[in-house]
Amino acid sequence: MMDVKEAFDSLARQEGPPSTTNVHRAMAAGRAVRRRRRAAAAATSAVGAAAAVLLAWSVNPWPEPQNSSVAAAPTTAPTAPAPEVTITVTPGAVHKGFTRLRKKYPPMGKIASVPPLLMWVSDAPRKGLLLCESGPNGSTCSSFPPLAKEFARVQGKLRGKAVWFGIANDEVHGVTVVTKDGRKLQANLARNVGPGLGLWAIQFPSGTDVLRLVITDAKGKALQQIPG
Template identity: 80%
Template sequence: MMDVKEVFDSLARQEGPPSTANVNRAMAAGRALRRRRRAAVAATSAVGVAAAVLVAWPVHPWPERQNSVVAAVPTAPSPTVTITVAPRPVYKGFAELKKKYPPKGKIASVPPLLMWVSDGPRKGELFLCESGPNGGSCSGFPPLTKEFARIQGKLRGKAVWFGIAKDDVHGVTAVTKDGRRLPANLARDVGPGLGLWAIEYLSGTDVLRLVVSDAKGKTLQKIAV
């Protein structure tokens, strides 16, 4: 492309020399035109870069902020909780006894025994069943009327007594000759309005009586032994 000066020189040779003022004015106009073109190109480039940034912006929004938020809220490891459930003991002959005398209610773990109430062979008759280290047995018992609790048996060769109690009873305690008090294990609401209890003590312990008490510790009955 020919420069503006070259154009005027060519015209000068063909038509005669133009004035110096016109040549200078034309050169100044050319330089202004070139500056405007460079400015337009630079503006177009800036708009393109800005558009590219705006297009790319939503793809990765605030990466530093996302990282800082994650880092500011650490997740603590969950504590491990172990729950241990003591298995109910199963004694020899328990399954056969349970099958022969099905529980009327629930089977109660009353250490050192498993105990439950079962229907007897006659209508309205109840049996008390116990299964322990020396085997098990079931025997009928009359209903509690004026009594709050009763001794139903003693394990052979063991210092263990067991019996029944009304639901009003919350404690059965053996009182020894030297004044010690040995609480029995008591399970309430085992049968129809009945609780079951068992107490184990060292062989040779001189027990004078059993004291039966309510929820407030008030004595309901004393049983001499």
Template identity: 60%
Template sequence: MDVKQVFDSLATHEQPPTAVDVHQAMAAGRAMRRRHRAAVAGTMAAVAVAAVLVAGTVHPWARQQDGVAGVVPATPSVTATPRPTYKGFAELRKKYPPKGKVASVPPLLMWVSDAPRKNQLLLCESGPDGGSCGSFPPLTAKEFARRQGELRGVGVWFGVARDDVHGVTAVTKDGRKFPGNLARGVGPGLGLWVVEYPHGADVRSLVFTGAKGGTLQRIAL
């Protein structure tokens, strides 16, 4: 017996003598089943969204950044290494104020200052073993760099260079190379450089290179 026959039977034997639209009743039943399925699907979707939110919220607290609240990440952010402060640095900087900026050129802090003599500058350096300042005349037309001093106890050469210089390397007698550190634009058209070398290394020259890696100058030691 199909559904239509069931409704006909009910209408004849159990219902009061009123008109029953079988097709309308069937449509109503289908609509009710669709609403039920939609409600179940909506509930499951809400549960899935809640699970994603719970999984993404690693920490129960939020932070405010640039006016927008966000979840604190599980992985800690990488922070920049703070610039070291050596003993006597503040006094040396106060006595010889930087003519430009103080550059961190590991393992030294370095800057350029005005010298008592006309047309000369001071190169000041502060490191683990103290600090000092030494005067130097301007670089000549043929010079791209100049060696200003050496810290023998820690194996360090340091000096000045034009801003055309983009790299400095110490080269030993047997061809080993030790790349140095360079800070450009520290003073008026000047950069400052530092090269560290291991104890006992037979360093014979310092090679200064340009933006494309070509050799600009070689200083024999």
């Protein structure tokens, strides 16, 4: 049986020669590896931090420094909405005597608003046709002969008010007043107020000098001229 020494010698020969590794050199190499690992970790951390800063700046950039020499853009205060305006239409004043005259001489057709007058045609016993008007001078009715060869007629003039009014047949669509200084003023005309009749009226500006009245049809053709 092999003793202990022989067994030990046999194992030593099988393992080969003892290691010739330098312990100090191995320790230095280990320290170098650890330094490289720490440097790599620090670089990775720095890159991550820079990326985080860049992301934060892109989401919420830092304010630019203000230059005191550059004036800030003026801000415009919001304009308040305009208040709503309620327009109340009030009926024209009923002139003195209108109700009494309308009852005494009822209209054959309709009562027409021909500014500045209210006008209608009435058929009065023993008086024939009446032209009734109610306006700034009060309310009156007066008889008139039928239109024969005329297309229109001046039936009345209100003194002190520069108002002219009259009658016209169904062919008439316009009554134009021509002044001596060349102006043309359009009279108000209500058609089909009575049987085959229209009524017209106009109020002139103060100091108007009338040259003539021009009566026209639906196409603007002159049918008649009435001297002023």
